[in-house]
Amino acid sequence: MFTQKIIKKIKKAGLIGRGCNNFSTADKWELVRKAKAKDEKFVICNVSESEPGVFKDRYILENYPEKVVDGIKIAMKTIHAKKGFIYLNPEYYEQFYDYLINIINSENSNIELYEKPLHDYVGGEETAVVNSMEGKRVEPRLKPPFPVISGFLNEPTLINNCETFYAVSLINSNEYKNTKFYCLSGDGVEDQVLELPVGITVSQALKKFNHTPNNNFFYQISGGASGTCYNHKQLNRKFSGLASIIIYNINKSEKDVVMKWLDFFKNESCGQCVPCREGTYRLRNIMEEYFTTGKLDKEVFEDLIFSLQNTSFCPLGRISVNAMLSYFKNIKNKNLNEKN
Amino acid sequence: MKKIKININNKNYFAKLGETILDVALREKIEIPHLCKHPDLSIKANCRVCLVEVKGMGLVTSCSTQVEEAIEVFTETENIKRARKTNLELIFAEHIEKCDTCIYQNNCILLKYAKEYDLKISRFEERKKHYPIWQFSDSIQFDSSKCIDCRNCVEVCEKMQTCNFYEIAERGVETVVKPRGQPVCHPELLPVPDWNSRAGVSESSNQVSEMPKQVRHDTCLDLLNNNDNKFDCTYCGQCIAHCPVGAISGVAHWQDVEKLLENRGNKILIAQIAPSIRVSIGEEFGQEPGKIMTGQLAASMKKLGFDYAFDVSLGADLTTYEEARELIKWLESSKPRPMFTSCCPSWVKFVEFFYPEFISHLTTTNSPQICSGSIIKTYFANILKKDPLDIIVVSIVPCTAKKHEANLEKHAKVVDYVLTTREYAYLLHKHKIDLPNLKPEDLDKPLGIHSGAAVIYGASGGVMESALRSADYFLRVKKQTGSIKYKKGIAMTRIEFKQVRGTQGIKEATVKVGGQKLNIAVINELGNARDFLEKLKENKIKYDYVEVMACPGGCIGGGGQPVPTNSEIRAKRAAALYKIDENLPIRTAHNNPVVQKIYKKYFKGDEELIEKIFHSKFKAVEKAGYYEI
Secondary structure, eight states, X not given: OHHHHHHHHHHHHTOBOSSSSOOBHXXXXXXXXXXXXXXXEEEEEEEOOOSTTOOHHHHHHHHOHHHHHHHHHHHHHHHTEEEEEEEEOHHHHHHHHHHHHHHHHHTTOOEXXXXXXXXXXXXXXXXXXXXXXXXXXXXXXXXXXXXXXXOGGGSOEEEEXXXXXXXXXXXXXXXXXXXXXXXXXXXTSOOEEEEEETTOBHHHHXXXXXXXXXXXXXXXXXXXXXXXXXETTSOOSBOOSSOEEEEEETTSOXXXXXXXXXXXXHHHOOSOSHHHHHHHHHHHHHHHHHHHHSOOOHHHHHHHHHHHHHHOSSHHHHTTTHHHHHIIIIISOOOSSOOX | OOEEEEEETTEEEEEETTOBHHHHHHHTTOOOOOSSOOTTSOOOOOSOOSEEEETTTEEEETTTXXXXXXXXXXXXXXXXXXXXXXHHHHHHTTSOOOXXXXXXXXXXXXXXXXXXXXXXXXXXXXXXXXXXXXXXXXTEEEETTSOOXXXXXXXXXXXXXXXXXXXXXXXXXXXXEEETTSOSSOGGGXXXXXXXXXXXXXXXXXXXXXXXXXXXXXXXXXXXXXXXXXXXXXXXXXXXHTOTTOOEXXXXXXXXXXXXXXXXXTOEEEEEEOGGGXXXXXXXXXXXXXXXXXXHHHHHHHHHTOSEEEEHHHHHHHHHHHHHHHHHHHHHSOOOSOEEXXXXXXXXXXXXXXXXXXXXXXXXXXXXXHHHHHHIIIIIHHHHTOOGGGEEEEEEESOSHHHHHHXXXXXXXXXXXXXXXXXXXXXXXXXXXXXXXXXXXXXXXXTTOOOXXXXXXXXXXXXXXXXXXXXXXXXXXXXXXXXXXXXXXXXXXXXXXXXXXXXXXEEEEEEEETTEEEXXXXXXXXXXXXXXXXXXXXXXXXXXXXXXXXXXXXGXXXXXXXXXXXXXXXXXXXXXXXXXXXXXXXXXXXXXXHHHHIIIIIITTXXXXXXXXXXXXXXXXXXXXXXXX
């Protein structure tokens, strides 16, 4: 039977979702397949792509849109969904609308394009995607229930990243070669995307991008907002989640670098929970004061970080201090923070 | 349901699958602080205060984490203390303390937590200083500078009442809760608000002295960003009852009342207590819900300085008497069915605003406080030989919408001031009157005399049951005499109609009254009323007589009642009302001797006068005023 065969094939390929959750694609599909629908199930292709320094979904839509649509159709067939959606951030919606609609229409598929109302960060989180599509406030829902059980219109919903559908299409046609897309951007380099083997280290990826790590730079891995910063000696490690590298000039102003992250999370917080809504704001303010006056109440600083990391409602709050802390620890060798 | 064993702080407890850790802890009296969680509402888990540590999971919010077999939970670890304190301090910095004049000062959960968890309350600078105070017509004030963004008000208005009057706007730290369609916070764009004499001070703010007075409120509002006419406040006050931090309150009348008590001049001051407050006000003084305090209330009104302590229940008997007669006339007429009760002003506003096509279904009989207010200023003024203008009537009620009702032009100020249960309790506290320890007294005659039928007005189904008791009687009278006037010696009336009791959202029954079958329904919560009206519109259902109360469980769950509220508390309050009814010698409105006397001696059969004093009309209303203070 087609359904079981494709899930088995995905499982065998070891495909891990290409968003940032590191969840086994085959397992997710199996969960939605088994879930009971009240009326019907849905498939959503998530092209929110709002992590700075990540632009592989755009690259895929520019080069392989028919593979993505094919992947969605396979998913719809597998989980018995009548309807699929492509959830696009406003920029991509404008850029790819005509293109995608032509493919969808020519294949007579029941796939609808949905324009994300804002180009925001948290709107890429899967329950926020569902809220957004239902016309609700774009913010994460309480989990459980997970979308695989109760997603769009409270029906079982399969939400995967755009690249995941691309990979599924390749797996189905036996073309999959265990590769994924890696992004490079930053100081002194052009934005680039390369398709490279899954599981390579940062150093290996940089080599393919023709960059030799050196002490003039530091590197932010797996996302420009939430990613971890490493110095040039720490790059012999695999990517966790998103495969992106941002190169920073080592002499970049500490204040500029840190405030950019703090501003980002303060502005992108949905405002739902206390630690993130209040904490990102307070942290931003005390750090601004620190950079202006050199004074920092270490206890407040640590408490805010502790609360953000341990009590935020969703991952956005929990990872919001990751970049800053790793920057202080790995690049500046500063002991502002507790060890983590 | 399957029972499992869980471990909290190294002790074993039984739990049911599907319960949350907080459910179990609350049942077992294990203290876990929490703010956004309310048993009437969905779990939102946004305040992040009810943290516990679960072995293998780290810190989790206990309100949103379901129990699992053999989980090990800790409620007081160093990690919990640290995160909980930080989150509480962050919340504290959202809430501008105006404790001096806040009527929640004796009952403030934030202050309680501040003390218990050793908060450094000034660790973060207060960030909402410039946030506006909104006033919804003449009933409710929302001080957004006290709001902690828990969204309970938004949810209760949207889901329980389906009025959708609140909305959440903006994102992140800019997130605000505000009246729908109003600008976020641009004070320079707002017109100078107009005031009527009572606007301008919330139960819990100290804005009073600067406020301009004696200006009507209904002129200024459309200048605001009045986007469409789809949403409005019905003044039910459920947002108040579900706000954990007192950011929303009734427009306060207590200051004016206090001033009059101190300096009354030649005025006679009369207080009247609504049926349901006698079983709820004790909670403001540490008593159990459902503690009956009628006698202490009578004593307290005198102690505060009121000249007469009367009872809105007398008004309820008058309403019942009139409404039963109206029902009989209605059933004989070609008027559209069903007849709806109209003693809940929030429900009336709901119909007037959202469903004007049903206005003609509302009984024109006035609500109890208006009936008794009218009788005080006519019948009783005659007895006192006083100019009605020299009589001040203060209602003490479980309701914020009554403030609006009393202020309606058509009621000609028969009630001058309306205090909520909370406001009155606050006044007593302020004047060091310890209610539970007062020696009970009787309410004053003649207008403190009432039947059991009147007291149950406070519970959902009570108005229906009272009206049925009297309708049953009048139908028998009519059979014998052809008229619907009280007559001595008519046979026993059916007393109890238990089908209409209880806290279900919609209760339906077919009852036999005076030999006639009536299809009746009793509804509480406006969301249920909306469902009902929608079905009615489609002609799917047929009823003769329907009672609607806006608040859960009726007035015992009213927006002016002591906080907190939940289904258990409401059930206890309601049970106490039925107990009072059971124990009273007179259980029907038409048997209340004062009612009989008023009809006989004062109205003398003058139906025109009765119509004038006890009835009024309704009209469709446009969106009312919402303005920023």
